[in-house]
Amino acid sequence: MPVIRPMTLDDVRAAMELTGATFDDLSRRMGEEPEPPPPDLDAAALRYRMFVTQDPEGSWVAEDEQGLAGCALATKREGIWGLSLLIVRPGTQSAGVGSELLRRAHAYASDAKGRIILSSADARAVRAYSRLGLDLHPCFLATGTPKGVTAPAGFRVGTADDIGFCETVDRFARGGARRSSIETLLAMGQTLYVLPERGYAFFGEESLRTMAALDEDSAAAVLRGVLSRVTGQTRVGYLDAAQQWAVPVLLEAGLDVRGANGLLFLGGDVGGFHPYLPSGAFL
Ligand SMILES: CC(C)(COP(=O)(O)OP(=O)(O)OC[C@H]1O[C@@H](n2cnc3c(N)ncnc32)[C@H](O)[C@@H]1OP(=O)(O)O)[C@@H](O)C(=O)NCCC(=O)NCCS
Incomplete structure (x- = not known):
């Protein structure tokens, strides 16, 4: 089982690579064209850096002997909590790592008045978000x-x-x-x-x-x-x-x-x- 620990700025590049690999794998499983990688990696890294520096309580990684195995990023501003990212390395999925990362990132919402998640169509994501007591909103x-x-x-x-x-x-x-x-x-x-x-x-x-x-x-x-x-x-x-x-x-x-395919989950x-x-x- 990977170790779960707070994310640091040194994890940013590995987290970005894992994001690309995980969503490419999801697209393939859904029969969709993978998204092109971000054109400017330094600009894309600013998103990850913001979470580590401004939302340390919402920023978690899972790590094992192969490196980064997962990442969860959650934000909280003026009482509104939101999950920005939840990924687990394709070969390590369905073993409880995502649930554990989500549990930590969601603890950051304990004093939030509202909660937002934009879910992928991954059945595990939908199950995990619904379990947080959020309402499901179908989207077009x-x-x-x-x-x-x-x-x-x-x-x-x-x-x-x-x-x-x-x-x-x-x-x-x-x-x-x-x-x-x-x-x-x-x-x-x-x-x-x-x-x-x-x-x-x-x-x-x-x-x-x-x-x-x-x-x-x-x-x-x-x-x-x-x-x-x-x-x-x-x-x-x-x-x-x-x-x-x-x-x-x-x-x-x-x-x-x-x-x-995507669903919106809202609470509070x-x-x-x-x-x-x-x-x-x-x-
Ligand atoms: C979504 C994701 C983060 C979940 O992490 P994970 O470690 O694979 O999932 P877990 O093992 O923690 O399981 C989460 C839930 O799905 C269930 N589950 C596990 N494998 C499953 C499967 N093959 N089909 C359906 N449900 C499954 C688990 O039982 C658990 O539900 P429970 O709490 O009701 O028991 C991970 O699968 C992933 O990275 N998917 C691709 C990227 C993605 O879609 N991320 C979400 C973006 S919003």
């Missing part, structure tokens, strides 16, 4: 190349000066702000888009990373703005039934909408979780 996703979408007036690229606004919107839409996560997204080179006084989104590598708004019309406008910036194939996922406002926007942009007070699109990494 949209894929394709957006066509003929116009950004709303005032839609612009944001800067660090807009973080206060993002915090206000996050407190409304998801029950708590996440300043250091927003700072990390900016440091990773993801583009912040702002529709002043209405909502914001993060966009990178042709994908919408997360978005939040103060009402449904504003959310639809922010989504149109983001889709107007996409030049190729994109995928918008982890939309749950509360995000009906997104459906006409996605369909008008020519995207295909269908039921997703996470605001309305609406109008909102969570980030897999920053919840």
